[in-house]
Amino acid sequence: MPAPFADRLDTLVRPLDPARHAHEIALLQRCRSLPELEGLVGWLSPEGQAVRLKLVRHGSGTLLVVSYDQGWSSTLSQG
Numbered sequence: 001m002p003a004p005f006a007d008r009l010d011t012l013v014r015p016l017d018p019a020r021h022a023h024e025i026a027l028l029q030r031c032r033s034l035p036e037l038e039g040l041v042g043w044l045s046p047e048g049q050a051v052r053l054k055l056v057r058h059g060s061g062t063l064l065v066v067s068y069d070q071g072w073s074s075t076l077s078q079g
Contacts, residue, residue: 005032005033005034005037008034008079009028009029009031009037009079011077011078011079012028012063012065012077012078012079013025013028013029013077014077015065015076015077016053016065016076016077021053023044023045023046024044024045024053024065027040027044028040028044028055028065037055037063038057038063040055041055041056041057041063042054042055044065050069050070051067051068051069052067052068053065053066053067053068053076054066054068058078062078062079063078063079064077064078065077065078
């Protein structure tokens with residue numbers, strides 16, 4: 001049985017730092033359904049920041065929050 005949307009969203013948000021990623025967490029937590037969350041795929045952080053977060057949808061359907069810093073990327077969470 002698939003996890004309820006709220007559990008999946010919590011899994012995606014939990015690893016993010018509440019102080020450093022407050023803006024991005026707020027955007028994610030506004031979503032109330034999977035289609036709404038999938039509509040948010042793309043940059044979560046405002047342009048001009050040195051380190052930016054992006055919501056990515058993997059081909060398998062998994063959603064990832066990825067950090068981009070000086071050309072390097074790392075996965076912060078997935079759900």
